[in-house]
Amino acid sequence: MPTTLESAPATPAAPATPRGLEGVVANESAICYVFGEEGRLIYRGYDINDLADHSTFEETAYLLLEGDLPTRDQLKQFRADLKAAQRLEKVIQRVIKDAPLTARPMNVLRTAVSASVFIDPDKGDNGTTAEYRKAVRLIAQLPTMVAMFHRLRNGQKPLAPRKGLSLAANFLYMVSGQVPDKDAERAFDVALILHADHELNASTFAARVIAATLADMHGAVTGAIAALAGPLHGGANMEVMKMLLEIQTPDRAEAWVREALAQKNKIMGFGHRVYRTEDPRAAHLRRMSEELGRKAGQPQWFVIQRIIEDVMKQEKGLYCNVDFYSASMYYVMGIPLDLYTPIFAISRVSGWCAHVLEQHADNRLIRPRAEYVGPMDRKWVPLRKRS
Ligand SMILES: CC(C)(COP(=O)(O)OP(=O)(O)OC[C@H]1O[C@@H](n2cnc3c(N)ncnc32)[C@H](O)[C@@H]1OP(=O)(O)O)[C@@H](O)C(=O)NCCC(=O)NCCS
Numbered sequence: 036m037p038t039t040l041e042s043a044p045a046t047p048a049a050p051a052t053p054r055g056l057e058g059v060v061a062n063e064s065a066i067c068y069v070f071g072e073e074g075r076l077i078y079r080g081y082d083i084n085d086l087a088d089h090s091t092f093e094e095t096a097y098l099l100l101e102g103d104l105p106t107r108d109q110l111k112q113f114r115a116d117l118k119a120a121q122r123l124e125k126v127i128q129r130v131i132k133d134a135p136l137t138a139r140p141m142n143v144l145r146t147a148v149s150a151s152v153f154i155d156p157d158k159g160d161n162g163t164t165a166e167y168r169k170a171v172r173l174i175a176q177l178p179t180m181v182a183m184f185h186r187l188r189n190g191q192k193p194l195a196p197r198k199g200l201s202l203a204a205n206f207l208y209m210v211s212g213q214v215p216d217k218d219a220e221r222a223f224d225v226a227l228i229l230h231a232d233h234e235l236n237a238s239t240f241a242a243r244v245i246a247a248t249l250a251d252m253h254g255a256v257t258g259a260i261a262a263l264a265g266p267l268h269g270g271a272n273m274e275v276m277k278m279l280l281e282i283q284t285p286d287r288a289e290a291w292v293r294e295a296l297a298q299k300n301k302i303m304g305f306g307h308r309v310y311r312t313e314d315p316r317a318a319h320l321r322r323m324s325e326e327l328g329r330k331a332g333q334p335q336w337f338v339i340q341r342i343i344e345d346v347m348k349q350e351k352g353l354y355c356n357v358d359f360y361s362a363s364m365y366y367v368m369g370i371p372l373d374l375y376t377p378i379f380a381i382s383r384v385s386g387w388c389a390h391v392l393e394q395h396a397d398n399r400l401i402r403p404r405a406e407y408v409g410p411m412d413r414k415w416v417p418l419r420k421r422s
Contacts, residue, residue: 052406055308057308061235061240061401062235062243062394062401064234064235064390064393065079065102065393066078066079066099066232066234066386066389066390066393067079067099067232067233067234067386068234069233069234069309069310071307071309071310071311071312072311072312073312074310074311074312074313074314074315075315076233076315076316078095078098078099078231078232079098079099079102079103081098081104083228083229083315083316084315084319086098086228087225087228087229087316087319090228091201091224091228092201092202092203092224092227092228092231092382092385093110093113093114093117093201093202094110095227095228095231095385096113096174096231096385097109097110097113099231099232099385099386099388099389100167100170100385100388100389100392113171116171116175117171117174117175117202118175118196118198119175120171120172120175120176121175121176121178121179121196121205122179122195122196123147123176123179123180123183124151124154126150126153126154127147127150127151127154127176127180128183130146130147130150131143131147131180131183131184131187132187134146134184136187136188137188138184138188139264139373140181140184140185140373140374140376140377141260141263141264141270141373141376141377141380142264143180143184144177144180144181144184144260144377144380145257145260145261145264147180147184148173148177148180148253148256148257148260149253149254149257151172151173151176151253152251152253152254155169155172155253156168157169158251158253159251161249161251161252161395163392163395163396166252166388166391166392166395167392169251169252169253169388170252170385170388170389170391170392173252173253173256173384173388174202174381174384174385174388175202177377177380177381177384178202178205178206178209178381179196179209181206181210181374181377181378181380181381182194182206182209182210183209185210185371185374186209186210191212193209194208194209194212196209197209197214200214201220201224202224202227203215203220203223203224203227204220204223204224206223206378206381207219207220207223207368210370210374211369215368218326218327218330219327219368222323222326222327222364222368223368225319225323226320226323226361226364226365226378226382227378227381227382228382229316229319229320229357229361229382230316230357230361230378230379230382230383231382231383231385231386232383232385232386232389232390233383233386234309236268237262237263237265237267237268238259238260238262238263238268238269238383238387239259239383239386239387239390240262241255241258241259241261241262242255242256242258242259242387242390242391243255243390243391243394243401244258244401245258245259246390246391246394246395246398247394247398247399247400247401248400249395249398252388252391255387255391256384256387256388256391259383259384259387260380263376263379263380263383264376266303269358269376269379269380269383270376271303271304271356271358272304272357272358272361272362272365272375272376272379273362273372273373273375273376274303274304275303275304275358275359275362275363276362276363276365276366276372276375277372278302278303278304279336279339279340279362279363279366282339284335284339285335285338285339285342288338288339288342288343288346289342289346292342292343292346292347293346293350296346296350296351302343302347302353303358303359304355304356304358304359304360304362305347305351305353305354305355305356305359306351306353306354306356307354307356310354310356312354313354313355314354314355314356314357316356316357317354317355317356317357317359317360320357320359320360320361320364321340321355321360323360323364324336324337324340324360324361324363324364324367325337327364327367327368328363328364328367330367331367331368333366333367336363336366336367337363340355340359340360340363344359361375361379362375365378
């Protein structure tokens with residue numbers, strides 16, 4: 036039982052709470068569930084493998100927000116709503132233009148999302164229909180924000196969203212100026228599907244805690260982006276690619292990992308709080324990374340990764356997670372390393388928004404207690420007597 040401050044003993048007991056809230060069920064949700072032992076993941080009851088094989092990001096985002104797959108007409112309308120909301124208002128463009136060219140894209144994204152509330156037509160309204168419209172605008176605009184900053188820092192003119200493209204193809208177009216081929220578009224679309232939600236991961240929990248104070252959706256998403264940026268969460272994908280670039284060639288891979296483990300370093304892209312077997316998302320990303328790597332004439336990253344996987348399984352019993360193969364897949368697609376985590380955000384925003392909607396639909400403040408382990412009954416000492 037948690038200790039109350041009023042009854043705390045002189046020597047507080049050891050914390051009873053699991054560190055990092057491991058295994059704690061914090062709320063009910065009908066959006067997404069991770070079956071950690073089996074390595075299964077469902078969105079709204081649909082298996083992630085079915086969604087990865089048959090769905091699109093737009094359809095999946097609709098599913099997360101609405102709870103059901105759209106009909107043909109509903110999907111057409113949803114796509115049209117997203118398309119209509121992709122352009123950025125001048126105020127947001129200015130915020131992005133004012134960012135130093137050396138800024139981290141995740142920080143620019145966080146700031147641009149936060150600033151979006153200034154001009155949001157539904158600002159101040161946390162009702163379901165207003166929040167749904169905000170969600171559509173956020174899903175539509177995050178790709179434009181990321182791409183705009185990227186082009187500005189490269190000294191290139193930002194590109195307006197292009198008509199007739201999926202969200203995945205349009206993002207790749209706005210970053211590179213090239214409409215991707217069908218294979219690249221589909222692989223990227225599947226990656227967006229796979230990243231769209233993941234139950235109460237750290238950034239989604241952060242979003243729900245913020246939303247539960249009845250703060251608005253923009254605030255919740257801003258906080259979620261900040262949480263996602265850390266290397267233990269979404270920031271891991273960029274770190275994976277840095278590691279692969281440092282290893283460089285397959286013949287160096289095994290010794291490199293063994294040495295890193297001997298130094299007690301964490302290998303990015305491995306381990307998970309919930310999965311005790313393979314992350315089901317990793318299998319899709321592994322396959323796509325191999326295919327695109329071969330096509331791009333860069334098969335070595337995949338070979339290095341298979342070696343790392345073997346050593347990690349053997350030495351630590353750990354499986355790779357979503358960030359491991361997404362890194363090499365984005366790399367062979369020519370995407371700059373520091374856009375990997377923003378890409379995670381442009382997908383996960385659909386999940387964050389679904390969770391904010393769910394939280395606000397049946398809200399109670401999230402306010403846990405701490406197990407107090409600090410000193411007790413100390414006497415105040417005047418400043419002049421303190422040494
Ligand atoms: C994801 C992660 C944060 C989960 O953390 P967690 O549930 O708190 O697990 P812990 O960090 O306590 O790790 C448990 C044990 O596994 C080891 N471990 C976990 N992930 C590891 C990794 N990537 N490399 C090496 N060892 C790892 C820890 O060292 C620890 O070993 P110990 O008990 O001997 O000290 C953690 O696995 C990690 O840091 N992974 C690398 C970052 C990453 O890929 N993040 C993206 C997650 S999708």
